[in-house]
Amino acid sequence: MLLAKNRLLELLEHLSTQARVYVPARLEVASLAGESTDSGTLSHFVQYAAGVQPDFELVNTTLPPKDMLFPQTQKMYRYGFDTDGVPYIDPIHDADEVVVFGLRSCDMASIDCMDQVFLTKGYEDEFYAPRRQKLLCVALACGQAAESCFCDSMGIDPNVAANADIQLVAGDEAFSLSAQTEKGQAALSQWQAFLSAGELPVAPAPTSCSLKVEANGLKDKLEQMYEHPLWEQISKKCLTCGTCTFVCPTCHCFDISQSNRMQMGERFRSWDSCMFFDYTEMAGHHNPRAAKMPRVRQRFMHKLCFFEERYGCSLCVGCGRCVAQCPVALDITVLIDQIGAAPLDEKQDVEGAVHAG
Amino acid sequence: MSDSQSIQASLRSRAAELLASDQVAELIGWGAGRFPDQTTPLFITQADQAEGLVYSEYCQNTLGKYAITELSELVADQGKLAICVRGCESRGINRMLKDNQIERDRLYLLGIPCSGMKNRQSGELLSKCMNCSHKNPVIYDELLGETVAEGEPDRFGAVCALEECDRASREQYFDAAFDRCIRCYACREVCPVCTCRECFVDQHEVGWQGKQGNTTENRFYSLTRAFHISDRCVECGECERACPMGLPLMVLNRKLVKDLDDLFQAGEAGLDAVAVNSLGTYDVADVEEFM
Amino acid sequence: MSVVETNVATTGAMATGANSPAAAESWQPSILAFACHWCTYSGADLAGLNRMEYPANVRLLRVPCSGRVNPQYVLSALGKGADGVLVCGCHPGDCHYVSGNYYAKRRLMAFKRLLEFTGLEPGRFQVRWISGSEAGKFRDTVTRVCEEVRALGPLTTDQRQALADPVLAGAAATTQAGEAQ
Numbered sequence: 001m002l003l004a005k006n007r008l009l010e011l012l013e014h015l016s017t018q019a020r021v022y023v024p025a026r027l028e029v030a031s032l033a034g035e036s037t038d039s040g041t042l043s044h045f046v047q048y049a050a051g052v053q054p055d056f057e058l059v060n061t062t063l064p065p066k067d068m069l070f071p072q073t074q075k076m077y078r079y080g081f082d083t084d085g086v087p088y089i090d091p092i093h094d095a096d097e098v099v100v101f102g103l104r105s106c107d108m109a110s111i112d113c114m115d116q117v118f119l120t121k122g123y124e125d126e127f128y129a130p131r132r133q134k135l136l137c138v139a140l141a142c143g144q145a146a147e148s149c150f151c152d153s154m155g156i157d158p159n160v161a162a163n164a165d166i167q168l169v170a171g172d173e174a175f176s177l178s179a180q181t182e183k184g185q186a187a188l189s190q191w192q193a194f195l196s197a198g199e200l201p202v203a204p205a206p207t208s209c210s211l212k213v214e215a216n217g218l219k220d221k222l223e224q225m226y227e228h229p230l231w232e233q234i235s236k237k238c239l240t241c242g243t244c245t246f247v248c249p250t251c252h253c254f255d256i257s258q259s260n261r262m263q264m265g266e267r268f269r270s271w272d273s274c275m276f277f278d279y280t281e282m283a284g285h286h287n288p289r290a291a292k293m294p295r296v297r298q299r300f301m302h303k304l305c306f307f308e309e310r311y312g313c314s315l316c317v318g319c320g321r322c323v324a325q326c327p328v329a330l331d332i333t334v335l336i337d338q339i340g341a342a343p344l345d346e347k348q349d350v351e352g353a354v355h356a357g
Numbered sequence: 358m359s360d361s362q363s364i365q366a367s368l369r370s371r372a373a374e375l376l377a378s379d380q381v382a383e384l385i386g387w388g389a390g391r392f393p394d395q396t397t398p399l400f401i402t403q404a405d406q407a408e409g410l411v412y413s414e415y416c417q418n419t420l421g422k423y424a425i426t427e428l429s430e431l432v433a434d435q436g437k438l439a440i441c442v443r444g445c446e447s448r449g450i451n452r453m454l455k456d457n458q459i460e461r462d463r464l465y466l467l468g469i470p471c472s473g474m475k476n477r478q479s480g481e482l483l484s485k486c487m488n489c490s491h492k493n494p495v496i497y498d499e500l501l502g503e504t505v506a507e508g509e510p511d512r513f514g515a516v517c518a519l520e521e522c523d524r525a526s527r528e529q530y531f532d533a534a535f536d537r538c539i540r541c542y543a544c545r546e547v548c549p550v551c552t553c554r555e556c557f558v559d560q561h562e563v564g565w566q567g568k569q570g571n572t573t574e575n576r577f578y579s580l581t582r583a584f585h586i587s588d589r590c591v592e593c594g595e596c597e598r599a600c601p602m603g604l605p606l607m608v609l610n611r612k613l614v615k616d617l618d619d620l621f622q623a624g625e626a627g628l629d630a631v632a633v634n635s636l637g638t639y640d641v642a643d644v645e646e647f648m
Numbered sequence: 649m650s651v652v653e654t655n656v657a658t659t660g661a662m663a664t665g666a667n668s669p670a671a672a673e674s675w676q677p678s679i680l681a682f683a684c685h686w687c688t689y690s691g692a693d694l695a696g697l698n699r700m701e702y703p704a705n706v707r708l709l710r711v712p713c714s715g716r717v718n719p720q721y722v723l724s725a726l727g728k729g730a731d732g733v734l735v736c737g738c739h740p741g742d743c744h745y746v747s748g749n750y751y752a753k754r755r756l757m758a759f760k761r762l763l764e765f766t767g768l769e770p771g772r773f774q775v776r777w778i779s780g781s782e783a784g785k786f787r788d789t790v791t792r793v794c795e796e797v798r799a800l801g802p803l804t805t806d807q808r809q810a811l812a813d814p815v816l817a818g819a820a821a822t823t824q825a826g827e828a829q
Binding site: 027029030032035036037038039040042063072144147211236239240247255257259264268270271273276278281292325327328333334352 | 364390391392395396397398399400418422423426427435470478479483484485515518519521522526527529530539540541542543545546547559561567568569570571597598599600601602603604605608
């Protein structure tokens, strides 16, 4: 099936009458009086509406698409006393039909990772599940890779997003569409009015990443490296800010908190980061990861080892967002190389690790 | 050989000497990153690692803040901590000395005159370097390279231009900025002035800072951060550079620096380690506007 | 911040949802006034003794000194429902603790400029020195601040929007119905 590029906005317009439609777009950093910052181009997935300019040329967005399924702040329930003084608790279930247009293969793989966390092992998250069920994922093959992209080293094909409902490939004049799931098939049949039969006249050359890492055997090696001095070395420059975790499409940790006011309040969960001091802080202020090193180690071990042990796939999808955004260039690809090169017989600094923990 | 290449050469040789002679136990400088022209903070403890040091026009990280964590881990009698300091780092060091965060006699400061660093992607001068008022370090033990001429920075140009805009457009502008904030706290973590052992953000039992990501709470965070460092800000601009979402943080900081200077002749922070903070003192003759 | 939460007035509008058209007409500004125990609070007391009238929109929060007013209190109040904030203390030179109000003056002068720079209307955050004997000045100040804030209209914040949410407005009714069954 083909969708002419000049009919794309019509289709988005049409879809947005039935569902919330998200598209990648630049995040305008307005300058009011000529002031500038060094942030470069920022982009995110934004709800399609009049005035929104979707940009399908963006390599991948600065902010990941995860907040459609796992919002930065997810309101869970409201509580309080009504006018007769009777307490109430009202759960908030705010899942809508959502179509996300233009996911990259890495983004789609990140949704697969979050599905593992929120929907498997006998636990189904009551906020994630309905959102996931009502989400239609339309993936777009990458026409080019960014400097920091390394998804193909992590076993992801930038040209085809496995598990996406619909896969788009951009040609010169049109997008080719292929349904990969029943949900995608059903959607395509509803979009018939905008589509035409056929194939792209010239299939675009497949994209591959120029940044390569060797991820095979990473988990097995890391299992023996918990006490390795490498962690102490690489964590020195970490600022323990939350940038990497918040731009990461697979980081899914949250903290539950509440906002109270007079006779009512709401409970919500919001993104948290294992880089923060208070992430592991317990009652009585005991903190098993008070120092930098155990926090840095936790992040990378979770990404590259613990998650794979539990769910059988890596929690790093190679999107390169953290590589591009880390303010001190603490680069996961460099770390993967260092892990590969680290000698295992080196005396492991057990004392140091205990002290730091 | 360009200036930065000759500085790199003398940095490497001095670093090797200092580490080999055990005068210095650890040195903080810059090393190469994975991508062309990318640099990253580098921590070395052996003389043979000195060859990994890089000094180019792309050393965008300001290193001063690392002095606190590194000094806390160094054993006092095993040698000093050496840090490369340009104008921005040196003022941060002064600030931390003044705040009793670090000890001068445990530091060895390798001064580097700096004409400004570039963004490796655009090749342009970093915006934090554009209006730098101290290109030469203000405190150091030895200076690598020749001092450079100080320019005529327009530190408050952006602030003045914004002050000229009408209130509603400023409100819209800052609301949009606070709305973008993802509360990663990178601005806090890189700041040589943000040295509280426990930040108000982390005081959950007191509950200063709510955890929801919304404009109001983001504004609460950003304005509190700016005000908390107001009279001590050394204008290194590292907060704004570190911000992944492009918030105009230096405009907030410099607004306060400018007002404190206009109102109380506060001057520039971090030029020495003794000056009194303008909000930590008062003068009975201060301007009166609340009568 | 339980102080602020329990003391910022809920004057009608807030409980029913400030954004509904019905609420717009009956909207009353909420103003939080921090009053120094040694002067302004006594001044307010004296105003009461003299049967002076001033708008009930102003809620006083007694603090030991204007120097005790952390600028975060102001931000917090504005973020959690106050439409305006007034900080009052002793006249410079009269501070019970000698210098508290001098520090407050420096701090709040800079802070007020910062808030206005980022777009807050100047009327929404004011500072005044009012002594224990200035009952009339207290009455006039709070009346004027109240009228200025009333003219500016409600201050929109995310929290207020969240609480004006129709889901929440309907929450009590839903629960009642549920329990009747």
